[in-house]
Amino acid sequence: MDGTELVAAVRRGDVKVVTALLEAGAAPNTVMDDGLPVLCLAAAAYDAGVAEALVEGGADPDQKLPDGTTPLVRAIDGGSPTVVTAVLGREPRLRLPEAERLQLLALARRWYERGAEEELRGRTGDAGHVCQVRAMDDGRGHVTQLRLGALTVRAGHGAILTDLEWAFRVLTSVDELVARAVAQRDPDHVDWSSARWVLSERRSKETWSALTAHRYHPAPEHRRFVLDVLHFYLLTSSSRRNSYDKESAELLVDWATDGEVDPGVLAEVLFVLSESEHRETEAVGLRHAAHPDPRVRGRVPDLLLGWATPRPLLDAARAALLVLAGDQDWGVRAMAGRALIAAHDGSSEFTDVIVGLLRDPVAGVRARTAEAVADGVDRSAAVADALVALLDEEDFGTRLNAAYGLLRRDDPRTGEAIERVRPLSRPGFEHDHRLSALWNWKWNREHRSAAG
Known part of the structure; x- marks a missing residue:
């Protein structure tokens, strides 16, 4: 097998054919006419699925290339955290010597701290216009994609740095991870999602304390991020030794009753609380049933139902739901209606x-x-x-x-x-x-x- 079919399949982004060809004996490190292996082609196309198939099929992410880089280095330069994860492969901490791990971390940190646009200009020497578009990074979230001349990169290096640190078991401070997450002020950004994932995996008491301390941060983005991680804690707690279910519920109840000043954040507090089990959830709901912000009122019905549904509603909860079903805000009416139907x-x-x-x-x-x-x-x-x-x-x-x-x-x-x-x-x-x-x-x- 001369590799022509594999190159064509990689170029088309056909994961099934790529996998079938590798299983049939195609060389995973097939080199193209430009002297680069097909793994570089997949990484440059931001095709994480094909890149993963190649690595699983034996492609070497650490292969030295003519310019002294490796496919993994090129993936980091490309700026897609999903592609980097695919190219990184399994057990990278055991596979890569410490010196190489440190070099990869330094590369990702350079891109992140300098900024993708400045690094791109430095590499190209081009002072021209940088074309920027919003791109989805294979379900991980969105990222800015930049093009200058013939070079294209994605500005996902905050997420890449976070992912590499976790893969290499570098326990970055919680404060730094939170800062990376909220820098974009966007929960749908890859930097946010990577930090959230890593912190949801770190279940030590020290991590918990450092994270929840941001509940009192003056910037609402910090408080939103805490809630997002707590929600992940709740969603993934069933198989976890350190679930923090009880601690999360207690914190959320206190948070909801302590006077959160931002209505949007308060609405998220109530939402996450509705996903937890606590004896005070109904009381918290009743407390906020007449809140002036519809985002808050819209979270009340689920709190009034609680986890014990179906069950008879207490008179106060029943009366509150009937009032909310006639709310002036249509979203609140809809939420109250769903609760009434369930109960x-x-x-x-x-x-x-x-x-x-x-x-x-x-x-x-x-x-x-x-x-x-x-x-x-x-x-x-x-x-x-x-x-x-x-x-x-x-x-x-x-x-x-x-x-x-x-x-x-x-x-x-x-x-x-x-x-x-x-x-x-x-x-x-x-x-x-x-x-x-x-x-x-x-x-x-x-x-x-x-x-x-």
Whole structure:
């Protein structure tokens, strides 16, 4: 095998073919006409999937290249943390000598501290215009991509530095990691996501204390970052020895009652608290049910439900939900409606409010309420009639939930509803359980008729 097919597959970004060729005996370090291995081609194209397949198939990320660099060095220069992770390979701390690890860390830190644009200008000697675009880095978050002349880089070196430190087991101070995360003031940036991941993996008491101390930082970005890491703690605690579930819940309750001044941050505090278990969650929700900011009020319904749902609501929680269901903000109404549906007590009062939300003047409220009602327990004629009315909605998802809700209620208008939802084959809905249920209902009816 001369490698021509592998080069072509790498150039196309065809992971399946690349993997198949490597399994069939293609040389993973195949060199192209420019003297570089195909791993460099994948890294330059920011194709992390192909790069990972090559490394898993035996490509050498530490191979010395004609210019003295390596594919791993080139990946770091390229600035994509996802590509660097793919090229880095397994057990890099054991594979790479300490001197080389330190050189790689220094390279990433140079790019980060100097700034991608300045480093790019220094390398090219070009004082011209730098073209900048926002790019997604394979699901890790977004990053700025810069092009100057013939050279393109991504400014993800903060994330790369963080990832390399963790891979080499360099325990960077919590304060420095937080500073990297919040520098972009954007939770969707790769620098933020990498710092969040590393700190969610570091479960020592020292890390916990240093991180949570930023709860009192005057900049809201620091406080938001603490909440983001705490949320990761909660999401990944089941298999962790040091889960900090109890500590996180206690901290969140204190935070929510201590007077957080930023409504946006307070709303996030309530959201993360709703994902935890604490005896005071309902009391915290009631405390903020009349908050002037709708972002805060919108987080209250989930707190009033708590983790013990389904269960009877206490009178105060029940009254608060009914008030929130009539809130002036449509997002708050929608959240309250979903909570009422989940905690339905069989009363006509709840049913009347839910029907009102299914007929709300705002399409978003109707859509979210229909989604919750479809699987809800209310089987009243009023709710079924309201679902039928939604079959005329412009939004396909709303119509689909209305038809699915009628089917689950064994409503005699189900067949008509399915006809009004059609076509049942839609891109993006190939594995949707609701459409599958409609298909099965229709197929069963037609075959019973044919058999009869």
